[in-house]
Amino acid sequence: MAGPDDVARLDDVAREAGVSASTVSRAMSRPDMVAPATLARVRDAAERLGFRANPAARALITGRTGFFALLVPDLDNPFYAATATAAQDRAAEAGRRVIIAVTGGEAAREAAALADLEGQVDGFAVLSPMSAAAALKEVHRRKPVVAINRRVSGLTSFTVDTPGGLGRIYDRLVELGHRDVAYLAGPPGSWMDRRRRDELVEHAARSGLRVRLHGPVRPAFAEGAAAAREIAGSGCTAVLVYNSLLLLGMMFEFGRMGVRVPEDVSVAAADDIALADLPGPQITAVLAPAGELGRCAVAALAEMVGAGGADRRPAGRRLPTGVRITDSLAPPRAGA
Structure with missing residues (x-):
């Protein structure tokens, strides 16, 4: 076991968990391909040893960073905030992280974020995108892109009814x-x-x-x-x-x-x-269902990355809504 002044290595985690180094590597980069019980052992061992995978090294070996980017117009809107929180939770369940970029609802800032982050993430979820469909699909040729709260032909899109x-x-x-x-x-x-x-x-x-x-x-x-x-x-x-x-x-x-x-x-x-x-x-x-939008988007990105890229495009969905009718609706006042 690594001492207090040592940096835990992948081999240390493998010995602690009783698995091979390749299994630990796979658990860090492709957790969907590891049996749940084995994945739990590896994560427990990594936690005990204080091991954290180096994103740059993982990207060099696997071609994946373990990060997705979520582009949002703002975080003041509670609908967007709920979607972003759920996306982060879903990503964490799969051993991934989400980088959030606020675009102000401006196409130019959205385009800049897509360009700046393309080399740092494995895919993009774009919430209420303002960019032209052609621009989003051009990015999708290189990195998977999922549209949220807008239907974009040629992209996996999730909307609510x-x-x-x-x-x-x-x-x-x-x-x-x-x-x-x-x-x-x-x-x-x-x-x-x-x-x-x-x-x-x-x-x-x-x-x-x-x-x-x-x-x-x-x-x-x-x-x-x-x-x-x-x-x-x-x-x-x-x-x-x-x-x-x-x-x-x-x-x-x-x-x-x-x-x-x-x-x-x-x-x-x-x-x-x-x-x-x-x-x-x-x-x-x-x-x-704002949260469900975020979860669906991250699951679709993970599926595309796991299949090797944007060539596999999961089906999008229009999520159903409910309605709460209350006494805030009443007949118009007399004479109105």
Whole structure:
């Protein structure tokens, strides 16, 4: 066993675990190819000895770094944060790590991150990508790329059926007698926001709903608060919001203005993540599996890397959503 002043080596871990050095190497670089009981012995031995695989040496030997990169527009948005946390957890289960790069939702910064990190990681998961599909596919020719929250032809893509969930909320508003509905749109250029607006327009066309679009805006608390006065003065009796953080800002400002929910206006959000731990009555929201997006993306990257690269492309998925209908939706006030 390595002494307190020694650096544990791969051979030390092999002796401690009672396996060959090649098995230890495989456990570090390709844990999916090692029997679970053996993998546990190797990891326990490495932990006891304080062994840490050298990423540079592993990359030189195997051609793999053990790192993935997750590109996110920001970490203030709780949907993105939940996706990133789940991606890191899933990667750790497979003996990998995730490097997170914040792009600000800008195509130029996203492209720079892809270029800067390409030599340091085994693959990319890009959350709400802003780059052109052709640019993402060009990177994919060299390193596996998975798209999250946007469907990109030619890439493994994972999305959630938020538009379908919003459709059920629209239907409920029609049942309650609403005819004038506001939609506070998300960031400019958002693929998912376009899908949501398309769903809203489709429902409006067949149900007689009048829809007033506000935005686009960044999905931030301050932006929701800033939009509240315009929405309250629009004559709409209900408002649907791109995400829960925007909704919190809008409701905060409604409270300061004396606008009551749901007596004066009904409200709902396209996700519930920022609302999850708040006290008080629950808000109507689409229940979007943000964490599952992160787990699916990392699993797909691991599958592609394990198969030797981007030539094998796992099937993407559109994950189903639930809907929580609450008393934040009510019939429009008399005379509205």
